[in-house]
Amino acid sequence: MALFSKEPEKNPKVQSNVTPQAPSTPSSTAVAPSSTPLSSKPAPPATRANGPAFPESGAYLDRGSKISGKLSFDGTAKIDGEVDGEIVAKEALTIGDSAVITAQIRAASVTIAGKVSGDITASQRIEIRPSAKVNGNITAPVLVVLEGALFEGHCSMQPEAREDRKVTVFPKEERPPQVAVGGQKSA
Secondary structure, eight states: OOSSOSSOOSSOOOOOOOOOOOOOOTTOOOOOOOSSOSOOOOOOOOBOTTSOBOOSSSEEEOTTOEEEEEEEESSOEEEOSEEEEEEEESSEEEEOTTOEEEEEEEEEEEEEOSEEESOEEEEEEEEEOTTOEEESOEEOSSEEEOTTOEEESOEEOSOTTOOOOOOOOOOGGGSOOEEOTTSOEEO
């Protein structure tokens, strides 16, 4: 096949996109372009045209979905639908901004951007985002409440399985005397 011929070739063949190179010396070798990308980065997660990205691995409950009962996840999970019952996740659980949850939640970590009514227990962390509305008691060793979030309930930041806690109670006699305004002692 002639690359620079002005006449059309009688048996056309598919040409590759190889650019001509400068003349090479006998010691140099040419490298053909590879069809595989050089980057070892994973492809970005699939996205919907009008919504958030799907989790790379794990479960996803989309808007419009309604579930009553007990949900159990072995991996990560994201919920944007409605759940009434109980949710248990061994890893991270994300409650999206369109989610409406009326359930008891237990997970390693919980991120909340939607509406949750019920007690939440996390073994690692709970994060309440500005768009979240949480009504219930929460328990986690780390708690993050961002400005704008609504939280109604009690909070406990002590890990449940901790046995080394000590409580010290001081008798009334050992308390330091309190001083009232005006310099008089009060009992």
